[in-house]
Amino acid sequence: MPTVLFVCTANICRSPAAAALFADWVRRQGLPGEWRVRSAGTWAEAGAPASTYSREVLAAQGLDLGEHQSRRVDGNLVAEADVVLCMTRSQCEALRAEFPRLADRIVPFSSVAGYNYDVADPYGGPRRGYEEMVAELRDLVERAGPRLAARLGPANLRAG
Numbered sequence: 001m002p003t004v005l006f007v008c009t010a011n012i013c014r015s016p017a018a019a020a021l022f023a024d025w026v027r028r029q030g031l032p033g034e035w036r037v038r039s040a041g042t043w044a045e046a047g048a049p050a051s052t053y054s055r056e057v058l059a060a061q062g063l064d065l066g067e068h069q070s071r072r073v074d075g076n077l078v079a080e081a082d083v084v085l086c087m088t089r090s091q092c093e094a095l096r097a098e099f100p101r102l103a104d105r106i107v108p109f110s111s112v113a114g115y116n117y118d119v120a121d122p123y124g125g126p127r128r129g130y131e132e133m134v135a136e137l138r139d140l141v142e143r144a145g146p147r148l149a150a151r152l153g154p155a156n157l158r159a160g
Contacts, residue, residue: 002152003036005081006109007091011041011070013123014087016050017134018109020063021141022148031149038081040073042091047071051123053130061134078102082152085109085144088118113143 004022008014019039026035049055050065058065071077078084078099084106086092096103110117119136122129 001034001036003038003081004148004152005073005077005084006037006039006087007042007073007084007095008039008087008119009041009043009091009121010048010123011039011044011072012048012051012068013054013130014119014121014133014137015039015041016065016068016070017054017058018085018087018137018141020058020065021134021137022145024063025141025145026149029145029149032153036080038077039068040071040077042073042094044070044072051130053122053127054134057127057130057134075099075102078106081105083107083112083148085112087121089116090118109140109144112147113140115140 006015006018016039019037023037048070050068055065073095078095079102082105084095086095086106086108089108092106092108095106109119120133122133
C-alpha cells in the first residue's frame with residue numbers, strides 16, 4: 001500500500017491540510033489500491049487538534065479535519081512511508097540527519113511539484129493566510145499528485 005507522510009512543524013496547520021488535500025486527490029483520481037496518507041510534525045505536541053482556521057478553510061471545501069490529532073514524527077512513521085514530504089527544506093535536513101538510513105525518501109513537498117521553496121506557516125496569522133496556504137497546497141497536490149502516483153504505483157513500490 002503506498003504510504004505518503006506530510007511533515008510540518010506542529011502538525012496542526014500545513015501537514016494535516018496537505019494530507020487531507022492529497023487523500024482527496026487520490027480519491028478523485030480513482031487510483032488503484034489503498035493509499036495511506038499521514039501527517040506529523042517535527043515539534044508536534046501529541047494530541048492537539050488542527051488549527052481552527054485550517055479546519056474552517058478545509059470544511060468550506062468539503063474536507064474534514066475534525067478528527068485530526070497532532071503527532072510528532074518518529075522513526076516508525078518515516079520507515080513506513082514510501083515518501084516523506086516536508087513543508088520546508090530545513091525540516092528535510094533535520095529529518096535526514098535524524099534518520100540517515102531513510103534520507104532518500106525525505107524531500108521538500110514543493111520539489112515534487114517541480115518547485116524549490118518552503119511552504120509558509122500561517123500559524124498565528126489571520127484567516128487569509130490559511131486560505132492562501134490551502135490554495136498553495138492544493139496547487140502543489142495537483143502538480144505533485146501525478147508524479148507521486150507514477151512513483152508509488154504498484155509496480156514501483158519498494159518490497160516489504
